[in-house]
Amino acid sequence: xxxxxxxxxxxxxxxxxxxxHANQNDHEHAAIQDEEQSTARVIExxxxxxxxxxxxxxxxxxxxxxxxxxxxxxxxxxxxxxATALAQDTKAPIEKKDVNxxxxxxxxxxxxxxxxxLGFYAKQGLNVSLIKTAxxxxxxDKTLNGEYHASxxxxxxxxxxxxxxxxxxAPMLIPAIENVNGNAITLAMHHKDKRDPRQWKGMTFAIPFxxxxxxxxxxxxxxxxxxDPDRDVKxxxxxxxxxxxxxxxxxxxxxIVAEPFNQRAVxxxxxxxxxxxxxxxxxxxxxxxxxxxxxxxxxxxxFAALFRAIVSAALYARQPQNRANIAxxxxxxxxxxxxxxxxxxxxxxxxxxxxxxxxNVPGRIDFDPFPWQSTAVWMMAQLKRWGYLxxxxxxxxxxxxxxxxxxxxxxxxxxxxKAPESNYSKHTILGKVFDATRA
Amino acid sequence: xxxxxHWRAPALSLIMFLLFIGIWHAxxxxxxxxxxxxxxxxxxxxxxxxxxxxxxxxxxxxxxxKIWQHLKEPFYDRGPNDKGVGIQLAYSLARVLAGYxxxxxVAIPVGFLIGMSPTTYRALDxxxxxxxxxxxxxxxxxxxxxxxxxxxxxxxxxxxxxLWPMLINTAxxxxxxxxxxxxxxxxxxxGPFRKAFRVILxxxxxxxxxxxxxxxxxxxxxxxxxxxxxxxxxxxxxxWNEWNNLSITNILTAILAIGLVGMLLDLxxxxxxxxxxxxx
Numbered sequence: 001x002x003x004x005x006x007x008x009x010x011x012x013x014x015x016x017x018x019x020x021h022a023n024q025n026d027h028e029h030a031a032i033q034d035e036e037q038s039t040a041r042v043i044e045x046x047x048x049x050x051x052x053x054x055x056x057x058x059x060x061x062x063x064x065x066x067x068x069x070x071x072x073x074x075x076x077x078x079x080x081x082x083a084t085a086l087a088q089d090t091k092a093p094i095e096k097k098d099v100n101x102x103x104x105x106x107x108x109x110x111x112x113x114x115x116x117x118l119g120f121y122a123k124q125g126l127n128v129s130l131i132k133t134a135x136x137x138x139x140x141d142k143t144l145n146g147e148y149h150a151s152x153x154x155x156x157x158x159x160x161x162x163x164x165x166x167x168x169x170a171p172m173l174i175p176a177i178e179n180v181n182g183n184a185i186t187l188a189m190h191h192k193d194k195r196d197p198r199q200w201k202g203m204t205f206a207i208p209f210x211x212x213x214x215x216x217x218x219x220x221x222x223x224x225x226x227x228d229p230d231r232d233v234k235x236x237x238x239x240x241x242x243x244x245x246x247x248x249x250x251x252x253x254x255x256i257v258a259e260p261f262n263q264r265a266v267x268x269x270x271x272x273x274x275x276x277x278x279x280x281x282x283x284x285x286x287x288x289x290x291x292x293x294x295x296x297x298x299x300x301x302x303f304a305a306l307f308r309a310i311v312s313a314a315l316y317a318r319q320p321q322n323r324a325n326i327a328x329x330x331x332x333x334x335x336x337x338x339x340x341x342x343x344x345x346x347x348x349x350x351x352x353x354x355x356x357x358x359x360n361v362p363g364r365i366d367f368d369p370f371p372w373q374s375t376a377v378w379m380m381a382q383l384k385r386w387g388y389l390x391x392x393x394x395x396x397x398x399x400x401x402x403x404x405x406x407x408x409x410x411x412x413x414x415x416x417x418k419a420p421e422s423n424y425s426k427h428t429i430l431g432k433v434f435d436a437t438r439a
Numbered sequence: 440x441x442x443x444x445h446w447r448a449p450a451l452s453l454i455m456f457l458l459f460i461g462i463w464h465a466x467x468x469x470x471x472x473x474x475x476x477x478x479x480x481x482x483x484x485x486x487x488x489x490x491x492x493x494x495x496x497x498x499x500x501x502x503x504x505k506i507w508q509h510l511k512e513p514f515y516d517r518g519p520n521d522k523g524v525g526i527q528l529a530y531s532l533a534r535v536l537a538g539y540x541x542x543x544x545v546a547i548p549v550g551f552l553i554g555m556s557p558t559t560y561r562a563l564d565x566x567x568x569x570x571x572x573x574x575x576x577x578x579x580x581x582x583x584x585x586x587x588x589x590x591x592x593x594x595x596x597x598x599x600x601x602l603w604p605m606l607i608n609t610a611x612x613x614x615x616x617x618x619x620x621x622x623x624x625x626x627x628x629x630g631p632f633r634k635a636f637r638v639i640l641x642x643x644x645x646x647x648x649x650x651x652x653x654x655x656x657x658x659x660x661x662x663x664x665x666x667x668x669x670x671x672x673x674x675x676x677x678x679w680n681e682w683n684n685l686s687i688t689n690i691l692t693a694i695l696a697i698g699l700v701g702m703l704l705d706l707x708x709x710x711x712x713x714x715x716x717x718x719x
Contacts, residue, residue: 105683130520131519131670132519132520132680133670134667134668134669134670138668138670141583141584142589145584145587145588146587147587147588147589240683241684244685245685264685267483267485268685269485332517332521333520333680333684334519334521337521337680337681337683338684339485351483352480352483354484356476356480358479358483
């Protein structure tokens, strides 16, 4: 800005409004810096207070080692830099307007896609390019090489990438979950009498990716019915359209995958929906909005703006009365490229099951953005249980680094929504309660 | 009589084409079957599911209608993931040409040098022989990892695959220039540059062009596979996107377009080859 507006009552010509700075610009710049520093202070205090709840102990510790050492020691336990970055103010300017986001054409991507279709990104001052991607491995690679600044991922993927499982290790963040439920197990038509998993020994099933809730849920479901997922059945990784084609040709007996491909199999008469994953674990997280930690740290305001756009879209999509309209918006070739009726049956929960019955399950898919850290602990436990994760580690520590529940609560409150008060919850999976605090 | 002979082959082609369409049409005739579910359910599923059949392969008329639809509007652009077939083909062609021209820039001079020196030829031969048969898609992960950009990787894959036929053919063409011509040049005391451009290059040109013709074919084969993998834009992405929608009609349209463009590229190179061919 070269010239001040001389008619602005806030502007003291030549000096700033408080008189301590050369002009109004410097004054505002200093004010922003002050605000940033005080945010940093608050966070450091909060972290220290969390570590040493009693005042005397904390003060004794600080006197003993010195504040600098204490800060360094605390930072090594808790990523203060990241937390400070994440708590930045909403009014601050966006560092990076042009953002590339990858997505897969499935209903899980609804919040990411809807935020574009409804103009939520633009409202946050962002120019987002949504790039349809051919598979989870490609999404992972393009996020790691920086082509995508943020991406739609299966919720266990950021955990796996942060731990370096199946790729080079890079710390990832999940600021928000995209969808809960929204998957199903589909079987080939000729298996319509084999509804008990105990009859499935010797069959072949397709899963979308190793690091997926689909893989974990199917394995858990099989084990609970005395089927060993490694010995008694074959699990093959496959892209969703290949699953439908393979089911038609008889190469596989069934699959577990994100919608709309289960409904698509019904639509094309190649299979029937055996069960929805909401019948295994109602409210399980499925896909997540994932951001590399580095991008969030370098662009905290962009990161915050992305969060607001996507969570607003998710909360819009939670309303049942909006669902039919959303189906129209996202089924187009630019996004999901599917028949509208298929997407609509997924979103409204009123669907043909492939066996001649119309079922009505309004909770078939939902878009609860809150990233429960307890669900992350369950995913880590599954990674360990099935041998993807070899070493022992503190699951909760990793969960808390990747799933930003505290941050999500704060930001949801800013948007005027109430988030759960705890970061951990008990989850009922196939009738048994999973308690992450005791895992 | 002679004019009639001239038309014999095209007529035969036409008959074969019509026969093919006829068989295809007959094979995909819809079988009448009663709807075996109630109306409400039938509205939720495809036609095949409502009548309890497997969904069928599209008939030639369906594909024809789809092609007509694409031809009417080849260059529409409704967002980054939904562009007309014409635009997709243009993206693919641009990638192919970029990779191909880069390969030509490298292969022809290098081929020239190793063709003129039998020792270099023999020294480089093992490397060329090992690198030549590598599948383009095997290069893809390596390219993505090192170049960190998917469109550059696609161009690199085109480059590396169209390099070898041009390189080998250039070297071969240069090495097998007739001894007499070189001797004549020597007798006339022609300088090395003049010899390379006025004697060797024209003599080797037809062989070099043959290599270039093989390369463009390979490049066009490779681009479709590469774009299916990296996505974004191009005719390969179009095929993948339509496969995601299980739309066989659109895939058949794309297959036809890929074939036609490949044929045009080949024809173009064949014309250029004829220009540089000389009678001995």
